[in-house]
Amino acid sequence: MASGQQKAQQNLDAFEVWQATQTDDDFKQITFKGQLNRIEVAKGVGCGKSALNQNPALRKALKSLEDSLRERGLYHRCQKVPKKRLIYRSNMITQRIAGFLILNVYLY
Template sequence: MASGQQKAQQNLDAFQSWVATQQDDDFKQIVFRGQLNRIEVAKAVGCGKSALNQNPDIRKDLKKLEDNLRDRGVLPPLTDTAKKDADKPKQYDNTANRKALNSTRSSSLEAENIELKSKIKELEGKLKRFGELSETLSEMGFMPR
């Protein structure tokens, strides 16, 4: 079995071979949010997506490739914000999952609330109609037992 360093080198070699065989049109097909789709690149190279992020040599080569593609107009240029935040690590939002759950719960409660309001109006209409019927029957002297 290959050691971690050997596997990293194999992945780097596979990545470099893949890049050498691609044309600009091939890269255009896997653009996602202004960069190459990491999942598609990993599939094409035959490695895990984590190798693209964790292997410093692949990460460096991928950045060079994307910069080169931007210069040639294959990828859109980076925005000023993206350039400024490129070297900064992304801040982890530990409340994102809770926010998503709350949003889902809120929308389901709103739908249930609308449904119940509709049912209340329907029942109030029936109550009004049967209240009038009961009043008419009592005026006529026919009280139900």
């Protein structure tokens, strides 16, 4: 049975082989929310999804791949909506709902 370090190295080697066999279109197909879908990557590599997070070398290789894909323009980093804008939008929706409720009371 392989030790943890040996298994980590095997997973890293498998990732590098998997990465080399993928085309840009393959990467686009497994992109979700500005990054590669971890479940699909794990399936392709033949490791558990947890290995992608727990193996530092594998995590670094995956981040490097995603950075490379962004530099090549295959996908962009997912932009988060600022909290301030969400609060403003929420207040605006609340005001509209209140207006509809008042209008509804006048109609009956």
